[in-house]
Amino acid sequence: MSRLTTGALVLYKIRPARVIEVTDKITIELEGGKSKRVRDKDVVLLHPGPLSDLKQLTPQNGEVEENWELLEGAETDIKELSELVFGDYTPAMAWASWQLVAEGIYFEGSPASIHPRSADAVESEIAERNKKAAEAEAWEGFMQRVRSGAIIDEDRKTLGEVEALALEKRENSRILQALEIQETPVNAHRLLIKTGYWPANESPYPRRMGIDETIPDHAVPTLPEEARLDLTRLPAYAIDDEDNQDPDDAVSLDDERIWVHVADVAALVTPDSEMDLDARARGANLYLPDRVIPMLPPQVTDRLGLGLQEKSPALSIGFTLSVTGEVEDVEIHPSWVRVERISYVAADQRLQEEPFAALLAMSRRYRQRRQQAGAATIQLPEVKIKARDDKVEIEPLPRLQSREMITDLMLMAGEGVAGFCQSREIAVPFATQAPPDQLEQPEDLAGMYAYRRYFKPTRIKTQAEPHAGLGLAVYTRATSPLRRYSDLLAHQQLRAHLKGGAVLDIHAISERIAQSELGSMANRKTERVSNDHWRLVYLRDNPGWQGEAVIVAKEGERTTVLLPSIAMEARVRIRGEAGLNDRIRLKPREIDIPDLSCYFRVV
Known part of the structure; x- marks a missing residue:
């Protein structure tokens, strides 16, 4: 009991x-x-x-x-x-x-x-409990300030965990848990904006992608003394966008011989040097609307950018073009050139003059050959987005003959270098692309939008394979060594061959390609989402904005449109009759910058 x-x-x-x-x-x-x-x-x-x-x-x-x-x-x-x-x-x-x-x-x-x-024990216990009580009181005060969006300087350290989540450096946050907010980078971004921890236009994507945002500052050696072909007698033109800061290619015409001059970056950036290793890790320049993060020290561009000095060192690629548009008789030399810098718009106004008229005719002949080989002519809207002092400008890129001409001349040079290296068994990074399941030549925007999706991404390989989108049997990128590591790698191989030195073998090239592609892929994704971010900032800051949209795909009432003036793809619901390539007018109804989303309505 x-x-x-x-x-x-x-x-x-x-x-x-x-x-x-x-x-x-x-x-x-x-x-x-x-x-x-x-x-x-x-x-x-x-x-x-x-x-x-x-x-x-x-x-x-x-x-x-x-x-x-x-x-x-x-x-x-x-x-x-x-x-x-x-x-x-x-x-x-x-x-x-x-x-x-x-x-x-x-x-x-x-x-x-x-x-x-x-x-x-009592004294220690009381002290510990007082400490916890003070911490709890401070936490509650902090949380009240966070909820009201009025933080003080002392709060910034505590909010560091939310920033780490927003940058995808951690997966959880005590603060978001306490607020009963789902722990996602987007929600963390929203809270940081709400509290003023981040400015309203903060673009977190470079840090989120793990981009090295520092500007390279390695010591740049002097240009080596060496024999160079003197081509200063030929007028040479670096044709690019008006605000271009890294001119690394120019063109000349010597009777029937085309010369594509490229900044001789490999003369200063040698394999496995500090500059080379850093550029390899970065993969390419990172072009953001609010800044440019170069892969090489700015001093390299200052010394080697074509047209930035009275006389520029270059690696010049000379070739002729057959009547059927084939690149022939390729020669490559370290050279001296005298370059005039002009914009695409200015060049477009001089296409009736020589040498521009002849170069334009040759580029058209070359393009015709590529199109007959299945090259895709896809001209989707393009814009240039600039963000300066929190002011965003979006400038559509006009379809200029000069731009298309330069594109073809650079492709000629890349094809010529690829063939030159292939015939001499010089390992270089070849740009390749598998063909689509069926070949088309779409002429309207909806057709181009659909056809683009049939293509697989361009791959950089050590084996020469066709590039279906360009209509080329062999191609390497070799005209942008100031801003793209694969081009610099090709130049390093060319210089070693031309000087009679040892070139890197295919395994070393493959390893370098793999290393640089990691940085290049991160850059491409960062550029894409950063452009999306600043595009939405532009729409938010222009509340009366309306724009014409072109219908490029339909599935019932769900319609995909392109807005050419801001180069943006969107999805809207449209009731009634509306067909592909029809034009409608839209305006934003809801913009969510942290989520990178914008919902439009028809006006």
Whole structure:
């Protein structure tokens, strides 16, 4: 038979309970009126009672510290502690006494064996609890400021965990958990904007992608003394966008021979030098709307950019073009050139003059040959996005004959270099692309949009394979060594061959390609999402914006459109009759910059 009687106060786990029946088991009443049958050993007696209602266990006032000191080094029980601290032993006082023990500041033990804690332990415990209380108070104040979006400087360190989540450097955040917000980079981005931790236009993508945002500052050697072919007698033109800062190619015409001059970067950036290793890791220049992060020190461009000095060192690629558009009689030389820089717009106005008229005719002949070989002519809208001092400008790129001409001349040079290297067994990075399942020559925007999706991405390989999109049997990129590592790698191989030195073997080239492609892929993704970000900032900052959209795909009411003026793809619902290539007018109805999304409506 149990020692307990009806009405006794017992401790069940950590809660008070009242005994309401004693048989083979004990029936107890818990706070809230719920009853439960338990074993005798499941409860501990605090007071024999009688206790008629648990609500009688009210808070008690007593002399805790004085009696803690009085009991120093002694042992007591719940009855004696209750009498000492509260002056009597009632159920309410017994429960208050046990709470003192459970609190663990001055006393510890069980109801039958209670010990006062040492002075050092009490002092340490109180200090620790005060510290936690202060931290809890500070946390609550911090969370109130976060909720209201009015943080102070001291809060920035704490919000660092949210920034790490926004940058995909961690997967969780105590702050977002406390706010009951799903822990995603997008939500973290939103909170950082709301609180002012980030400015409203913050673009996190370079950091999120792990981009090295530093500007290379390696020591740049002097140009080596060497024999160079003097081509300064030929007028040479570096034709590019008006604001281009790294002119690395120019063109000349010498009777029937075309010359493509390329900045001689490999003359200063040698294989496995510090500059080379850094450029290899970066893969390419990173072109963002708000800045450019180069893969090489700016001093390299200052010294080698074509037209930036009165006379420029170049690697010049000379060739002729057959009547059927074949690149023939390729020669490559380190050279000196005298270059005039002009814009595409200016060049377009001079296409009736020589040498531009002849170069234009040759480029058309070459393009015709490539088209007959299946080259894709896909002209989707393109724009240039600039963000300066939080002001965003979007400038559509016009379809200029000069731009198409230069593109073809650079492709000629790349094809010529590829053939030159292939015939001499010089390993270089070849640009290849598998053909689509069927060849087409779409002429409208919807057709081009659909056909583009049939093509697989361009791959950089050590084996020469066709590039279907360009309509070329063999091709390497060799005209942009200031801004693309694969071009620099080709130049390093060419220079080694031309100087009679040892070229890298195919395995070394393959390893370098793999290393540089990691950086290149990160750059391409960063450029794409950064452009999307600043495009949405532009739309947000121009609330009255409306634009013409062209329908390029349809699936029921779900329609895909292109907005040419901002080069943006969007999806809208359109009821009624609307066909491919029809034009509609749209305006934004909801812009979510952290989510990189914008929903449009028809106007």
